[in-house]
Amino acid sequence: MENLVICVLSQLIDLEDPFNPEACNDHFYCPECIVEFVKDNLAKNVTSMNCREPGCCGVLDPEYCRPILPSEIYDRWGKALCEDVIMGSEKSTCSYFQCPFADCSVLLIHDVQDQNDEINQSQCPNCKRIVCTKCKVPWHNNFDCDQFQRLRY
Known part of the structure; x- marks a missing residue:
């Protein structure tokens, strides 16, 4: 005891x-x-x-x-x-999305401090493939984001 x-x-x-x-x-x-x-x-x-x-x-x-x-x-x-x-990211300057490649799908973070920033291309740190951070899809060569969006719909 x-x-x-x-x-x-x-x-x-x-x-x-x-x-x-x-x-x-x-x-x-x-x-x-x-x-x-x-x-x-x-x-x-x-x-x-x-x-x-x-x-x-x-x-x-x-x-x-x-x-x-x-x-x-x-x-x-x-x-x-x-x-x-x-x-909590709704108040932050970051946007979160999954890598668009089905065999990867890790969570990616895009700092969107400057909305006029035209750099929308980024490399996924996991699968090393290029993604569009604005459209949240695999990188679309030869098209800007507006053109690509019109093609999709």
Whole structure:
């Protein structure tokens, strides 16, 4: 009984198995409490999480919590963080699209700071093929984007 302590959430835990948020040395939780905390936050669409103790600068992130998280919760958190980045792009100067080549389809980012910029040709860093960042299709030789769009429809 000497190795047991009560966690911040009043759970009895073994001192050899406590979990404390990264950069937090003062607050200890049982792993089950943290898993539930993460699940509850994800259900509320909250992806940025800190120590449960108000005013504490301890941080929870997926990689740090990975050892205690079930894989489905870890995956859901990672997916939610990716969605936050993409959805937040509406306010940013970036446009996101998938490489148009079916055997590649990686997510590409196009910085659109200058709308008058006529550089629409870019190389996919994954498959190394050329894409049109304006039309979001494989590069169309001998046609500008307006001409290409008229050809498509």
